Amino acid sequence: MRAITGLWRWRRNPLRRGTDLVEAWVALVALILIVVAAPVVGIVAGSLSRDALYRSVQEQHDRRHKVTATVVKKVAQPPLDPDPETSTARDAHSRVVATWKAPDGTAHRDRVVAALKTPRAGDTFPLWTDGYGHVVGRPLDRTTATTHAVLAGFGAAVALTGLVEGTRRLVVWRLVRRRYARWDHAWDIAGPDWGRTGTGS
Structure with missing residues (x-):
């Protein structure tokens, strides 16, 4: 003006x-x-x-697949982190040995991070993999x-x-x-x- x-x-x-x-x-x-x-x-x-x-x-939704993994056993957690931001994110997840079946039908077993607070053998959780069963990150959503x-x-x-x-x-x-x-x-x-x-x- x-x-x-x-x-x-x-x-x-x-x-x-x-x-x-x-x-x-x-x-x-x-x-x-x-x-x-x-x-x-x-x-x-x-x-x-x-x-x-x-x-x-x-593309990510076409190439990444959500499978159900089964907990075999819990893996020991790393030492406690005094940082409240990282410790909160860590407390919501656990490291476990799990098995899952890939989209191509092959069976896999490996150490992964599970969205479970207190995992026990036999618990199931969602896991994202590529077409060959290798663990990948969750795909980006439209929101x-x-x-x-x-x-x-x-x-x-x-x-x-x-x-x-x-x-x-x-x-x-x-x-x-x-x-x-x-x-x-x-x-x-x-x-x-x-x-x-x-x-x-």
Whole structure:
């Protein structure tokens, strides 16, 4: 709004300098880019990210399989961790020796992390594997992918806003430097005679 007011104020002002008008135009262009272009860039970036992430979700769901594993025995836990953040995540899971059947029909037995607090032999739990029965991470879900896409779009909009504002500030800084240089030049011309008796006569 200040940019529009500035342009209107400098329209026919006899004290207007060229740099004042340029500064007002730069502010107006920056405002338009922030209000119009930043949301568009955010929406485009978010949409592209969402499409790529949804493809990744589909690929992961096609290649990863949820199987049921059976606990054979519990494995001794590592020493206690004093960090409350990591210990909370560790307490919700246990290391066990388990067996499971892969999607290709082969039987597997290995040490895995089970989402069981107190596992006993014979307990079952879900496990994600690839087509050959090797343990893999849980696939990404669409909700998480959407959240990442929204964050990517928001980040792109904020980045463009910062770029536009940084450019505006750089241009204004250069204009102010040029203005000061002109003042210094004018002062160098008028300064030696300033205040002397008979100056200009």
